[in-house]
Amino acid sequence: MAQDINIQNSTPRLQVPMGILIARGDVEGFTGIQKFGYNPTVGGSFETVWDGANDYTYIATAGTAVATSSDTASDNTGTVEVQGLDENYDLVTETLTIGGSASTASFSRVFRARMVTANTGNANVGNITITVDSKSSAIITAGRGQTLMAIYTIPRGKRGYLLQLDVGSSKDLENEVKLVTKDITNGNVFNTKAFVTTRGGFIEKNYFYPVVIDEKTDIEIKAKSSATSAVSAGFELFIEDK
Numbered sequence: 001m002a003q004d005i006n007i008q009n010s011t012p013r014l015q016v017p018m019g020i021l022i023a024r025g026d027v028e029g030f031t032g033i034q035k036f037g038y039n040p041t042v043g044g045s046f047e048t049v050w051d052g053a054n055d056y057t058y059i060a061t062a063g064t065a066v067a068t069s070s071d072t073a074s075d076n077t078g079t080v081e082v083q084g085l086d087e088n089y090d091l092v093t094e095t096l097t098i099g100g101s102a103s104t105a106s107f108s109r110v111f112r113a114r115m116v117t118a119n120t121g122n123a124n125v126g127n128i129t130i131t132v133d134s135k136s137s138a139i140i141t142a143g144r145g146q147t148l149m150a151i152y153t154i155p156r157g158k159r160g161y162l163l164q165l166d167v168g169s170s171k172d173l174e175n176e177v178k179l180v181t182k183d184i185t186n187g188n189v190f191n192t193k194a195f196v197t198t199r200g201g202f203i204e205k206n207y208f209y210p211v212v213i214d215e216k217t218d219i220e221i222k223a224k225s226s227a228t229s230a231v232s233a234g235f236e237l238f239i240e241d242k
Contacts (some may be wrong), residue, residue: 022238025046027242033160035111036234037150037221046178048221049233050149051127051139056220059109059133060224062087064102065094067113071126071142072099078119080140082130084110089156089216098128104163109153109218110137114146150221150233157242160213164236172200174226177233182218215242 022030037049046055065082069075076099087106094103113130114140128140138147154160167177179194193211221233
């Protein structure tokens with residue numbers, strides 16, 4: 001991105017975007033999160049934009065995670081990194097062997113998983129499922145190497161600032177998309193924080209006045225369509241230490 005220089009100053013100053021400063025660790029107490037998801041079969045009822053192609057079910061009781069594949073012969077002994085929150089809602093990451101033992105850490109939330117090593121080729125051949133509390137907490141669709149889930153939970157002791165929301169649709173259909181949040185300390189009720197209607201194509205909403213999201217709050221994007229449609233969606237956050 002081109003930088004602005006005021007040539008009237010004797011010592012011109014480069015304007016570095018805030019996002020770059022945070023990404024390289026120059027802003028103490030801040031990090032950034034970019035989440036993106038895809039659902040190839042959105043129908044007439046709201047469902048989560050993620051690899052599961054249905055409405056997401058959250059972990060009710062924190063527990064260990066296991067990674068399994070729909071193609072055991074091709075994927076077993078490969079490894080996958082699981083990112084989420086532990087039983088205290090602190091950040092936790094652990095690398096699991098596909099078809100192997102359960103994690104040593106407990107997970108109360110899983111919001112990303114990615115292939116680290118592949119047993120066959122350079123990606124997963126089958127669908128990789130991360131299971132916690134008997135629930136499919138994350139899925140890596142065959143060939144993608146990483147989850148596509150527009151889901152995140154603000155860790156304990158953090159505060160989120162919603163900066164941007166985007167939605168895309170592969171068909172010229174009527175789509176309704178909403179970003180919702182659920183504060184687990186306040187009745188587990190979903191609140192709608194953004195609502196977008198679009199007919200195909202791509203739309204982006206930037207927040208000049210960010211939405212503040214408190215710790216231990218689930219965030220996800222849900223969509224529905226006038227007929228079966230593929231929908232992509234994502235959001236960006238700055239995360240601040242409280």
